[in-house]
Amino acid sequence: MQTQAASNTKLRRFSAYLWLTPFLAVFAVxxxxxxxxxxxxxxxxxxxxxxxxxxxxxxxxxxxxxYRELLTRADFWWSLIATFLYMLxxxxxxxxxxxxxxxxxxxxxxxxxxxxxxxxxxxxxxxxVIGLVWKLIYSPDGLLDTAFMKLGIEYFHAKGFLGDAxxxxxxxxxxxxxxxxGFGMVLFMTALKNISPNIFEAADLDxxxxxxxxxxxxxxxVKPVILFLTVTGILGCLNAFTxxxxxxxxxxxxxxxxxxxxxxxxxxxxxxxxxxxxxYGSAAALSYFLLIFALIISYINWRFLRERSV
Amino acid sequence: xxxxxxxxxWISIAALASFALLPLFWMFVTALKxxxxxxxxxxxxxxxxxxxxxVKNFTAILGDPDFPFFQFLLNxxxxxxxxxxxxxxxxxxxxxxxxxxxxPGKELIYSLLMASMMVPGMIFMVPQFALVxxxxxxxxxxxxxxxxxxxxxxxxxxxxxxxxxxxxxxEAAAVDGASDWQTMFLVIMPLASPVLVTLLLLTFLGQxxxxxxxxxxxxxxxxxxxxxxxxxxxxxxxSIAWEKMMAASVISVLPVLLLFxxxxxxxxxxxxxxxxxE
Numbered sequence: 356m357q358t359q360a361a362s363n364t365k366l367r368r369f370s371a372y373l374w375l376t377p378f379l380a381v382f383a384v385x386x387x388x389x390x391x392x393x394x395x396x397x398x399x400x401x402x403x404x405x406x407x408x409x410x411x412x413x414x415x416x417x418x419x420x421x422y423r424e425l426l427t428r429a430d431f432w433w434s435l436i437a438t439f440l441y442m443l444x445x446x447x448x449x450x451x452x453x454x455x456x457x458x459x460x461x462x463x464x465x466x467x468x469x470x471x472x473x474x475x476x477x478x479x480x481x482x483x484v485i486g487l488v489w490k491l492i493y494s495p496d497g498l499l500d501t502a503f504m505k506l507g508i509e510y511f512h513a514k515g516f517l518g519d520a521x522x523x524x525x526x527x528x529x530x531x532x533x534x535x536x537g538f539g540m541v542l543f544m545t546a547l548k549n550i551s552p553n554i555f556e557a558a559d560l561d562x563x564x565x566x567x568x569x570x571x572x573x574x575x576x577v578k579p580v581i582l583f584l585t586v587t588g589i590l591g592c593l594n595a596f597t598x599x600x601x602x603x604x605x606x607x608x609x610x611x612x613x614x615x616x617x618x619x620x621x622x623x624x625x626x627x628x629x630x631x632x633x634x635y636g637s638a639a640a641l642s643y644f645l646l647i648f649a650l651i652i653s654y655i656n657w658r659f660l661r662e663r664s665v
Numbered sequence: 666x667x668x669x670x671x672x673x674x675w676i677s678i679a680a681l682a683s684f685a686l687l688p689l690f691w692m693f694v695t696a697l698k699x700x701x702x703x704x705x706x707x708x709x710x711x712x713x714x715x716x717x718x719x720v721k722n723f724t725a726i727l728g729d730p731d732f733p734f735f736q737f738l739l740n741x742x743x744x745x746x747x748x749x750x751x752x753x754x755x756x757x758x759x760x761x762x763x764x765x766x767x768x769p770g771k772e773l774i775y776s777l778l779m780a781s782m783m784v785p786g787m788i789f790m791v792p793q794f795a796l797v798x799x800x801x802x803x804x805x806x807x808x809x810x811x812x813x814x815x816x817x818x819x820x821x822x823x824x825x826x827x828x829x830x831x832x833x834x835x836e837a838a839a840v841d842g843a844s845d846w847q848t849m850f851l852v853i854m855p856l857a858s859p860v861l862v863t864l865l866l867l868t869f870l871g872q873x874x875x876x877x878x879x880x881x882x883x884x885x886x887x888x889x890x891x892x893x894x895x896x897x898x899x900x901x902x903x904s905i906a907w908e909k910m911m912a913a914s915v916i917s918v919l920p921v922l923l924l925f926x927x928x929x930x931x932x933x934x935x936x937x938x939x940x941x942x943e
Contacts, residue, residue, distance in 0.1 A: 368766075368768045369768075371766035372762075372768060374758045374762035374766070374845075375758070375759050375762050375774070377754075377758060378755045378759040378820070379759075379774075381814050381815035382778070382815040385789075385811070385812040386781060388792075389789050389792030389793050389796065390784070390788070390792075392795065392796070393788060393789075393791055393792040396792060396795060410798070411795040411799060412799070452681070455681075456678065456681060459674055459677065460678065464675045464678065465675070466675075466679075470678055470682050472925075473682045473685065474681070474682050476685075476689075476922075476925055477685050477686070477688070477689070478936070479921060479925060479932060479936075480921060481873065481876075481914075481917055481921065482874055482876065483874065483876045483893040483896060484692070484874075484893070484914040484917050484918055485688050487896065487910060487914060488691055488692045488911070488914065491695065492687070494704070496704055497704065497706070498691060533684055533685050533687075533688075534685075534688075538936065538937070541933055541936075541937050542937050565670075590783070590785050593787065594786050594787050596876075596877050600876070601900075622787075626787055626791075627877070630791060630794075635791055635795070638790075638791045642787060645785055645788060646784065646788050649783060653780075653783040
């Protein structure tokens with residue numbers, strides 16, 4: 356009897372794994388294994404001798420050459436700088452705008468529910484499609500240029516907003532902030548709801564202005580959401596591709612460290628470029644640099660969270 | 666004074682909302698413009714309505730022999746819907762085991778899965794493509810669907826939902842001799858249905874606009890070209906036919922708009938779950 360029961364528990368414990376099997380099988384093949392496989396690819400190179408019908412099994416071992424080559428290229432360094440600039444443009448602006456919107460919506464103005472939905476909606480719309488519409492809006496003679504011309508600003512008329520190396524990245528960033536701010540807004544609204552109204556009554560008694568309440572009460576109390584949006588924002592920028600593919604294709608070109616680089620060729624787009632050139636080894640090496648960067652960010656994030664809970 | 670302040674606040678939020686909705690509005694306006702008028706910034710026609718506007722772009726796009734947008738629409742629907750169904754099914758099974766069963770290494774496996782969410786998706790592009798190519802899956806349904814069914818966020822969402830269900834219900838089901846499958850379908854499913862719907866919707870929407878992967882596993886002559894890829898191929902061919910591109914964009918956005926109109930409660934709650942956990 357005893358052994359029967361024991362083997363029964365064993366059997367039941369084992370059966371738990373069966374429930375995980377379908378998920379873990381897909382996870383192992385398409386997510387876990389590729390992490391290692393990517394490293395192997397990053398140590399190889401497609402050469403002119405490679406059989407194009409079996410590219411991946413016929414690449415030549417080159418050791419760390421792909422990594423070394425990346426570190427000597429201006430387009431790699433520029434892609435990191437461009438990605439960093441893209442983060443600086445999108446994340447603070449996005450957080451500020453989301454918090455401002457959430458605060459405005461918590462004032463119980465008429466139509467708040469409609470505004471909440473309207474502002475959230477762009478978030479789930481197709482990135483490619485929204486990017487395409489912005490390309491139209493930003494083009495010379497497009498909606499924005501026409502408006503600026505009416506105001507007497509002719510600077511953007513020649514190349515449009517996306518054709519100028521000085522404005523292209525910022526133009527993409529503004530479009531993406533407007534698309535994404537509804538997400539942060541909803542998070543902030545939930546966080547703001549938890550703030551006790553007593554604090555605001557006290558603040559009113561002390562005669563604080565709307566802006567003072569915004570900076571000194573709301574901002575400190577929603578710090579966890581700010582941290583979350585920063586981390587997801589950084590990951591989003593490391594993944595950024597579609598918006599650049601449809602709006603700029605990495606262009607316009609500019610000079611950096613004596614080489615021509617694409618002004619909006621962020622690291623995600625550079626990775627794709629290497630991929631389409633069949634430079635798979637280099638693309639995989641680049642993706643490992645991105646992984647290291649993401650791990651550092653999540654480590655810092657984890658430290659922050661641990662400090663808060665202590 | 667207070668009234669004035671409230672009016673000013675209302676105006677600022679209305680202005681910000683119009684900026685956020687500007688692309689959507691402009692897409693619809695441009696999609697209805699006559700041929701060659703795509704770049705025009707005119708909204709109010711000088712003469713009659715038909716001087717500026719037409720619905721021909723939509724019929725032209727859907728009947729285009731080189732860019733069969735109706736087929737693209739069908740492909741996008743099949744890909745997004747089947748990924749949503751398969752993914753939710755396998756996430757549900759795993760979440761059930763994590764929430765209701767004990768086995769060695771449970772929390773270790775769970776935290777490893779959760780940690781993988783911090784890996785930027787771009788990293789998987791090259792090796793996933795290599796695998797799919799080696800399997801001979803280029804231009805097939807399974808290449809578009811299978812790699813995206815292992816959604817860790819789905820397990821997170823469903824495990825929480827199952828653990829919120831009162832223990833006594835599971836005990837009652839066990840006393841009645843319910844099997845695991847019966848527990849899943851008869852106890853959990855009715856109670857966790859909002860979360861299941863949320864996960865189905867989020868996966869559907871995610872794959873509906875998943876452009877990069879659909880671009881690289883399809884060659885231009887693939888029978889599985891989806892809407893975003895179709896639109897980008899069309900742009901490559903007719904980069905100045907803005908009114909037609911916008912008509913194609915409207916076709917791609919309309920299903921999402923409808924889903925949002927009727928089910929926004931589920932979409933918003935699901936997307937923000939990860940952000941506000943207590």
